[in-house]
Amino acid sequence: xxxxxxxxxxxxxxxxxxxxxxxxxxxxxxxxxxxxxxxxxxxxxxxxxxxxxxxxxxxxxxxxxxxxxxxxxxxxxxxxxxxxxxxxxxxxxxxxxxxxxxxxxxxxxxxxxxxxxxxxxxxxxxxxxxxxxxxxxxxxxxxxxxxxxxxxxxxxxxxxxxxxxxxxxxxxxxxxxxxxxxxxxxxxxxxxxxxxxx
Amino acid sequence: xxxxxxxxxxxxxxxxxxxxxxxxxxxxxxxxxxxxxxxxxxxxxxxxxxxxxxxxxxxxxxxxxxxxxxxxxxxxxxxxxxxxxxxxxxxxxxxxxxxxxxxxxxxxxxxxxxxxxxxxxxxxxxxxxxxxxxxxxxxxxxxxxxxxxxxxxxxxxxxxxxxxxxxxxxxxxxxxxxxxxxxxxxxxxxxxxxxxxxxxxxxxxxxxxxxxxxxxxxxxxxxxxxxxxxxxxxxxxxxxxxxxxxxxxxxxxxxxxxxxxxxxxxxxxxxxxxxxxxxxxxxxxxxxxxxxxxx
Numbered sequence: 001x002x003x004x005x006x007x008x009x010x011x012x013x014x015x016x017x018x019x020x021x022x023x024x025x026x027x028x029x030x031x032x033x034x035x036x037x038x039x040x041x042x043x044x045x046x047x048x049x050x051x052x053x054x055x056x057x058x059x060x061x062x063x064x065x066x067x068x069x070x071x072x073x074x075x076x077x078x079x080x081x082x083x084x085x086x087x088x089x090x091x092x093x094x095x096x097x098x099x100x101x102x103x104x105x106x107x108x109x110x111x112x113x114x115x116x117x118x119x120x121x122x123x124x125x126x127x128x129x130x131x132x133x134x135x136x137x138x139x140x141x142x143x144x145x146x147x148x149x150x151x152x153x154x155x156x157x158x159x160x161x162x163x164x165x166x167x168x169x170x171x172x173x174x175x176x177x178x179x180x181x182x183x184x185x186x187x188x189x190x191x192x193x194x195x196x197x198x
Numbered sequence: 199x200x201x202x203x204x205x206x207x208x209x210x211x212x213x214x215x216x217x218x219x220x221x222x223x224x225x226x227x228x229x230x231x232x233x234x235x236x237x238x239x240x241x242x243x244x245x246x247x248x249x250x251x252x253x254x255x256x257x258x259x260x261x262x263x264x265x266x267x268x269x270x271x272x273x274x275x276x277x278x279x280x281x282x283x284x285x286x287x288x289x290x291x292x293x294x295x296x297x298x299x300x301x302x303x304x305x306x307x308x309x310x311x312x313x314x315x316x317x318x319x320x321x322x323x324x325x326x327x328x329x330x331x332x333x334x335x336x337x338x339x340x341x342x343x344x345x346x347x348x349x350x351x352x353x354x355x356x357x358x359x360x361x362x363x364x365x366x367x368x369x370x371x372x373x374x375x376x377x378x379x380x381x382x383x384x385x386x387x388x389x390x391x392x393x394x395x396x397x398x399x400x401x402x403x404x405x406x407x408x409x410x411x412x413x414x415x416x417x418x419x420x421x422x423x424x425x426x427x428x429x430x431x432x433x434x435x436x437x438x439x440x441x442x443x444x445x446x447x448x449x450x451x452x453x454x455x456x457x458x459x460x461x462x463x464x465x466x467x468x469x470x471x472x473x474x475x476x477x478x479x480x481x482x483x484x485x486x487x488x489x490x491x492x493x
């Protein structure tokens with residue numbers, strides 16, 4: 001499986017390292033031709049406004065949107081969650097997302113940087129072990145649509161959700177040494193989704 | 199489930215999210231919006247850009263809280279603000295306003311010529327300037343969660359930023375090539391804590407994100423800094439002291455992302471109108487050089 005990391009801006013390096021730790025040789029994606037090489041994609045943490053804008057300027061906004069619609073598995077953390085959401089609140093005027101995940105996400109819902117925090121939460125992948133979750137000016141999910149499953153919550157706000165092909169977390173597992181979420185994406189989201197296509 | 203705020207991971211992680219981006223100096227809400235629309239990852243709210251501080255002289259201080267709040271209300275991207283070196287009360291004020299990052303900056307007039315702020319005391323993360331590795335590690339030891347090269351702010355002359363990036367990069371490469379038993383003396387020479395020196399020697403990089411700042415005025419300047427190993431770029435006077443700020447801002451963002459592609463940098467450089475006039479650092483009398491502030 002070829003997994004790409006959208007490398008326009010953000011914590012690309014951390015996602016690349018997490019994938020390498022999972023035995024994947026990732027591809028940094030900045031262009032349409034690089035996008036064409038990959039089976040699955042990670043949208044990193046960063047500034048969602050900046051990433052969306054750069055993807056438009058460099059002509060990969062539409063191609064990514066189309067690949068998502070065609071069933072490419074994608075995992076987005078933080079800004080990546082915003083970019084996967086069908087609708088967003090507290091957005092910059094005219095801010096675009098790739099969409100695909102039927103959720104409404106509130107940007108910076110947990111507050112500014114003074115409110116950023118880390119905590120241990122449970123993640124619904126069958127393991128009862130808690131996972132270290134780092135929230136940085138993080139969004140949360142306000143509305144979950146049909147076919148979207150909530151995998152983790154903080155104070156009753158969903159912070160990890162998935163559909164058949166898409167996974168999104170408001171927190172940053174790439175900032176920790178625990179690669180459970182990346183493995184979950186590869187084994188439980190991407191692999192089954194790609195099998196189906198075959 | 200206990201939530202812990204202001205941890206090292208949360209502070210340093212915030213800077214990781216800014217990587218590959220451009221942080222722009224703005225003096226009002228209007229400029230902040232232009233910066234956000236151009237694709238800035240954050241804005242630095244300040245009363246006067248460095249070029250004006252330089253031209254007008256006098257004591258430069260923290261900005262008016264009203265002005266900072268207007269900028270916070272105008273944009274959805276992170277808002278940073280500057281406190282004077284050693285002025286921990288200005289930093290407390292900025293933290294109470296909920297700014298996302300504090301720049302303990304040599305661009306403002308220092309409040310303390312011996313001590314920097316004890317940054318571990320704060321929930322809010324700090325970025326600090328450095329001209330060499332020892333200075334960077336001393337700031338990290340005081341709790342800085344992000345480092346930027348100093349350059350010479352407000353000049354539009356990129357030569358000092360270049361010198362600082364080469365110096366920091368060169369000193370890191372030197373540490374990486376040393377035997378472990380040589381690191382004690384290296385720490386002494388760098389005037390930096392041994393533990394941090396050892397960490398840098400092993401990892402081959404700073405333990406925090408390294409941006410560059412000071413004198414960056416064109417898309418090619420921004421790309422040059424990325425090629426020198428910067429994780430991202432601060433642009434101060436370079437944008438809003440130029441002929442066409444919106445276009446120049448967007449061009450610098452493009453060049454920062456695609457710094458490896460000279461064609462993109464070329465396209466971004468076309469028809470930008472006048473760059474800021476600029477001052478050669480060599481023509482600045484030594485007492486007027488901001489990069490020498492901080493130690």
